[in-house]
Amino acid sequence: MLSVKDLVVGFRTRRGAVEAVRGISFDLSPGETLGIVGESGSGKSVTSYALMRILDAGGSISAGEISWNGQDLRRAREGAMRAIRGREISMIFQNPRAALNPIRKIGKQIEDVLLQHGRAGRRDAKAKAIEALEAVKIRDAAARYHAYPFELSGGMCQRVVIAIALACNPKLLIADEPTTGLDITTQKAVMDLVRELISARGMSAIIITHDLGLAAQYSDRLAVMKDGEIVESGASATLFAAARHPYTRKLIDATPRPGVAIRELLPAEARSPEPPHSPGRRKLIEVVGLEKTFAGKSGPVQAVKGISFDIREGQSVGLVGESGCGKSTTSAMLVRLLDPSAGAIVFDGSDIAGIPADRFARDPRRGRIQMVFQDATDSLNPRHNAFDAIAEPLRRLGGMSGKRLGVRVDELAHLTGLPGHLLTRYPHQLSGGQKARVGIARAIALDPDFLILDEPTAALDVSIQAVVLNLLADLRARLNMTYLFVSHDLNVVRLLCDHVLVMRDGLIVEAGPSARVMQDPEHPYTRALLAAAPKPPVLDRLPGETVKAAE
Amino acid sequence: MSSPASPSAASGQVAHIVYVLRENPVTALSFALFGFIVLSALIGPYVVPYDPLATNSARALEAPSAAHWFGTDQLGRDVFSRVIVATRLDLTISVAAVAISFVIGAFLGAVAGYWGGWIDALLNRILDTIMAFPLFILAMGIVAALGNSVENIIYATAIINIPFYARVVRAEVNIRREAGFALAARLAGNSHARVLAFHIFPNALPPMMVQVSLNMGWAILNAAGLSFIGLGVRPPTPEWGIMVAEGANFIVSGHWWIALFPGLWLMLAVFTFNLMGDGLRDIVDPRRRT
Incomplete structure (x- = not known):
């Protein structure tokens, strides 16, 4: 369905051109969830912006192909992209509060998307917006329709953002660090919801995160990115268990998890004996x-x-x-x-x-x-x-x-x-x-x-x-x-x-x-x-x- | 704040200024013009070809020529000499006015932004009251009430500009009041006043520099405007506003140069200050360094 081949994204900066993504390739089939894992600066977010063609000024796709159901997204005109964004591919961002308009009722914001893409008329927009809120399990959706973003918690805001992203039944959802900044119990609720919704609608998804555990738990396939390149990819069930690339192994080692000592987070060659630590009595x-x-x-x-x-x-x-x-x-x-x-x-x-x-x-x-x-x-x-x-x-x-x-x-x-x-x-x-x-x-x-x-x-x-x-x-x-x-x-x-x-x-x-x-x-x-x-x-x-x- | 002990070095500052000027030709141009204006103010009176006050009725109302570059006025005074000599007075008025409003506005705004509460509310109402007047009319009123002198023009111009500085500083300080670095400064043993003065306030400088440069232009226009309507500086003192006012009477009779050249210099000065804003901000903002 989505096929990315040798994608290169470059940025013009004060010190010359910089390549943020350096020739990555991956495919996504219908109903599949791909997790892209990497640390900051690995180019994982830039990849998703390139797919949606929403790169910042100065950024451009300098080589490679992006094909979406046979359509060439790299060369598609802006008008065609506008029809695809939101209707076929939609995206949720890291900070849900920043993604919502603070002075507009959340229900109206969902209506905007529905009307924009012709999925609802003036008459049934409200009913459809409430339906969309119910789909993301917001209790008492008819009343919440009138709420402003500041009246909702972070987790609730992210649900609204998801409702907006899914309002037009897109075929692909890109989630860029969807739960960073949310509490751990909220994170679980939001991610479970996303998984349930995408599988119920038969959608594909790309989950971009720095959290290995999160990626492994919620995606079918994983790609590990470093310095603009995919260093390793495979099925999530097996990739981590049999990680080959040293970087993947380093990441796995560094992730805090039950049963390891603090020194074991470091690469093997950097492990010095742990200093003795004995609390006093006073x-x-x-x-x-x-x-x-x-x-x-x-x-x-x-x-x-x-x-x-x-x-x-x-x-x-x-x-x-x-x-x-x-x-x-x-x-x-x-x-x-x-x-x-x-x-x-x-x-x-x-x-x-x-x-x-x-x-x-x-x-x-x-x-x-x-x-x-x-x-x-x-x-x-x-x-x-x-x-x-x-x-x-x-x-x-x-x-x-x-x-x-x-x-x-x-x-x-x-x-x-x-x-x-x-x-x-x-x-x-x-x-x-x-x-x-x-x-x-x-x-x-x-x-x-x-x-x-x-x-x-x-x-x-x-x-x-x-x-x-x-x-x-x-x-x-x-x-x-x-x-x-x-x-x-x-x-x-x-x-x-x-x-x-x-x-x-x-x-x-x-x-x-x-x-x-x-x-x-x-x-x-x-x-x-x-x-x-x-x-x-x-x-x-x-x-x-x-x-x-x-x- | 940064003291001689820190290895940051003044040479880094110079290199940064050179970088900013080289990167942005408009900024470089505005700094060159500014240098020219400052130079005219400093040495202008000693190098001009004629005494700006000397009248010569035999050569009154002469068009620009090799002897009189900008022509002569109705009393035969050399317009070029008068325009250059006037730079010092106009620049003094605007710099002094801006300095006063900068200091008072920064102090009031910083205090209101940091402590908030009733101080903030009170200050805001006072500023609202000042802003509620048409500012030029307010300045006219102040000069008319206090008396017609250069100092009073400076005070009037300063008072009408205070709200702009106070507002900018208040907003900049307010958003940093609870910032981590302000709390860290308190853990390092700084009192509230020190945290405000040495840690938070310097961060408000970049937007203030833009305000300063815009304000310098306004201040010059304001001073010239007051003189134009007969308040403030009095003839025969050379001052751009008076010269335009006097020359305006002669435009209809075809003696355009008397009003045009002081007006042109006034425009040049305002233009220069407005262009300098971005460059000044880039110079005082360490984040612009790479």
């Missing part, structure tokens, strides 16, 4: 009845409803939950950027909850509690280079300057594996992994006792995530730091943490040693979280390799 942090209430428009909103826990010196504790559970509010209070409404935070023997957050900046304990922020890009000032970013706490709290400062920054760069020549670069000139290192170097600059890690790897590719997690494990041992690792992903938290707290709706619903919580969860919510995570593929190791790993 309590470093004692949280007692912590509460936070925000003044909302419709009355007060209680984000954190009285939580208590201890963190011992040298211990790593994971705080896990989905968006809106209060984990970010909790970490903001612990790092003293936000004042709690009630409760105590006992740090090293004295309560710091009473010191207003505004005054804590000048407290002598400021340097002892630091944080690594979620989004490395957002947390680095675009106007400061890497050196200044790392030097800031040293200048302000460490009182360092001149040569001493330079030496310390170099030392921190070395410690976090940031090449020294990158220190003069600005954030936009650094890669995601390098920005993460700058963020970590800044956080550990003052040798803090307690480090809060707020989803430090959420925005990173799996192979870089593996490296950063291992870096954090090394630093913990070298600098004797205590971690609070905040994340939505139990599989990631387990790798680094001794103890796990599961949070939901402002309360801790389960707490215990990581291994026990993972293997034998007590609370139904923890069980739901674990069940919703896509099962990453397990690589069947060649006999020789198992021996090598064992050594």
